[in-house]
Amino acid sequence: MPAVPSWLSDPLWDQFAALLPPRPATDPTHPLGCHRRRVADRIVFDKLLQVLRFGCSYQGIADSTCSATTIRNRRDEWIQLGVFAQLKTIALNAYDRLVGLLLDDLAVDGCITKAPGGGEVAGRSPVDRGKQGMKRSVMVEARGIPLGRVLAGAHRHDSPLLASTLDRLDDLGPLPATITVHLDAGYDSQKTRDLLTARRLTGEIARKGVKAPIQATRRWHVERTNAWHNAFNRLQRCYEPKEDVVNAYFDLADAIITIRSLIRHAWILYRWDTRPTRRP
Known part of the structure; x- marks a missing residue:
C-alpha cells in the first residue's frame, strides 16, 4: 500500500x-x-x-x-x-499563486500528541498522566492551509505560544490590511487581546464558560488541519528526539497537505489537456 x-x-x-x-x-x-x-x-x-x-x-x-x-x-x-523547508515554502507560494491564500481570517490552536521517547520538544503531558508529550501551536488560513507552527513540550499552555506562532506571518510577504484571528477559550485573557492589538490584528476569541455551539466561529479549520496532521502517524506519536527532525517531518506533511489541496482546487478552477476526468 x-x-x-x-x-x-x-x-x-x-x-x-x-x-x-x-x-x-x-x-x-x-x-x-x-x-x-x-x-x-x-x-x-x-x-x-x-x-x-x-x-x-x-x-x-x-x-x-x-x-x-x-x-x-x-x-x-x-x-x-534546508530542502524540506524550501519544499513547504514552494508549495505554499504555488497555492497562493494558483488558488490564493485567504489571509483575512486566520485561526490558531494548540494540539497535544504523544512523544514516548521524549526529546527536545517534549514535556510532561497534563492529559496523559504525566507521560512525555509534544504540543504544536498551528496557524492556518481560512481554508485550513497550514502557515506555520511552534513546537513545545506538552506542559506548555497555548496562550504563551501565540506570539511566536504569529511571528510566522513575517514570512508571508504582503498581508491584508485587516486580519481576524480566531481563537478558542484558552486564549481568553487581556494579555492575548493586548498582544493582538499591538500587532494590529483583530481577535475573535471564544469566551470561557460559554458552550461551543453558541459561539461557533471559524476555528474549525485549524481543528481539521490538526486532524490532517494526526493522520501522519509519525506526528501523532513522535519518537524523534531532535527538534530539527520533527520540524522537517512537519514541513513535509505541510507540503503534502498544501499540494493535495492545490490539485483538488485546480481541478475545478483550471482546464488542461491531461486533466483527469474525475476530481482526485
Missing part, C-alpha cells in the same frame, strides 16, 4: 528532486574506482514518506534497497540543506 497516492507523490518528488544538488552515482575519489553505487534519492524519499505516514521505525521500513542508516543519513543531509 503506497504511503501517498501517485497523483500526489509524483509532483511532490519532482519539486523535491529539483532542490537536491547533483551527486555522482559512485564516489569518484575511491582509490580502486569500485565503490558501490549510491542509493537513489527517490528510494530514500519514498521511505521517508512511509515513515511519516505509517509511523514505522527506520529499521522496520529498511529492506534490501535501502538500509536504516542510509535513511537517517540522507534525512540529516537534506535537513542541513
Whole structure:
C-alpha cells in the first residue's frame, strides 16, 4: 500500500528532486574506482514518506534497497540543506499563486500528541498522566492551509505560544490590511487581546464558560488541519528526539497537505489537456 497516492507523490518528488544538488552515482575519489553505487534519492524519499505516514521505525521500513542508516543519513543531509523547508515554502507560494491564500481570517490552536521517547520538544503531558508529550501551536488560513507552527513540550499552555506562532506571518510577504484571528477559550485573557492589538490584528476569541455551539466561529479549520496532521502517524506519536527532525517531518506533511489541496482546487478552477476526468 503506497504511503501517498501517485497523483500526489509524483509532483511532490519532482519539486523535491529539483532542490537536491547533483551527486555522482559512485564516489569518484575511491582509490580502486569500485565503490558501490549510491542509493537513489527517490528510494530514500519514498521511505521517508512511509515513515511519516505509517509511523514505522527506520529499521522496520529498511529492506534490501535501502538500509536504516542510509535513511537517517540522507534525512540529516537534506535537513542541513534546508530542502524540506524550501519544499513547504514552494508549495505554499504555488497555492497562493494558483488558488490564493485567504489571509483575512486566520485561526490558531494548540494540539497535544504523544512523544514516548521524549526529546527536545517534549514535556510532561497534563492529559496523559504525566507521560512525555509534544504540543504544536498551528496557524492556518481560512481554508485550513497550514502557515506555520511552534513546537513545545506538552506542559506548555497555548496562550504563551501565540506570539511566536504569529511571528510566522513575517514570512508571508504582503498581508491584508485587516486580519481576524480566531481563537478558542484558552486564549481568553487581556494579555492575548493586548498582544493582538499591538500587532494590529483583530481577535475573535471564544469566551470561557460559554458552550461551543453558541459561539461557533471559524476555528474549525485549524481543528481539521490538526486532524490532517494526526493522520501522519509519525506526528501523532513522535519518537524523534531532535527538534530539527520533527520540524522537517512537519514541513513535509505541510507540503503534502498544501499540494493535495492545490490539485483538488485546480481541478475545478483550471482546464488542461491531461486533466483527469474525475476530481482526485
